[in-house]
Amino acid sequence: MDSEDDMHDANDAESLEDYYSGDTGVDYSDDDAADYEFIDNDSDDSDDIVTSRQQKNYVVLKEADICQRQEDDITTVSTVLSIPRVDACILLRQYHWSVSNVHEAWFADEDRVRKTVGLLERPVVQFSKAKELNCGICFESYPLDRISTAACGHPFCNACWRAYMSTSIDGGPGCLMLRCPDPSCGAAVGQGMINLLASDDNKVKYARYLQRSYIEDNRKVNYGIRS
Ligand SMILES: [Zn+2]
Ligand SMILES: [Zn+2]
Known part of the structure; x- marks a missing residue:
């Protein structure tokens, strides 16, 4: 059209x-x-x-304009904090897409921010040398190429990840705050993992939620106009 x-x-x-x-x-x-x-x-x-x-x-x-602004903000945070773009995106989402608030909080107490947001610096689970690992959801054993982990290292099979992501994305924009399925773990699961493991439909839905959250959070600050 x-x-x-x-x-x-x-x-x-x-x-x-x-x-x-x-x-x-x-x-x-x-x-x-x-x-x-x-x-x-x-x-x-x-x-x-x-x-x-x-x-x-x-x-x-x-x-396209909105996407560009969002990408620019992610680039800024990623560059200034020297962290991957997916992590910058998770941070920005948590801080309502305010670049200055992210910077302020990060430089005041990086450890606290990492903990709150779920950005781990190192895995909490030791990397296993086994050829197969048990999925923490279905408890089946899988070769490593069918197992994925967030930064924490908790192993889940790709099928369980996909189902977990699908349930979360179907549930609405709360999927933007997705964490590791292990109940004791708060490791963030960002767009990078979604794009690796979710279905194509769900990748699109997630990207749309991400964009809408940017719009919503910026609306009051940046998008107001005079009547
Ligand atoms: Zn599984
Ligand atoms: Zn975990």
Whole structure:
């Protein structure tokens, strides 16, 4: 469908600049903040959105613009803290996508932040030299190429991982806070593992949740506009 192009015509760089011009007098509180509408590429309710925009102060950002900003923030945190991008993404999600809050908390007490968020520096389970490992969920024994672990090292078979991820992703955006299935373990499971082990559908869903969380968390701060 090509209505996407039509909708975006009036919302190019020029309008973005306006919204980011940094008018500090603007009240971005919940009540006054402009509604924000995220356009799905596959959404069919474009007519409704156009109509609503005439009634309310909608800000429409292109999906690509949002992705770019999110990627840029992840790159910044990853570079400044010298951590992998997937870890930077987990941190940002936990700190509501505020780069400055991540930096502040990290440099104040890195250990505490790592613990809270579940970013382990080293595995809690010794690496086994065995050729096969038991999955901690189904208790079957599998060759190592069918076993995966988060940073903690707790072994689960790929089929159990996939089912675990599927249940979590079906349950909604809480999947963005996914942890190791071992109940005693808080190791974070980020997009890197999702992309390795989840079904294609679930990878897409997860990525969408991630993007929406970015939009939601930034909405009050960055996306408000004057009426
Ligand atoms: Zn299993
Ligand atoms: Zn674990």
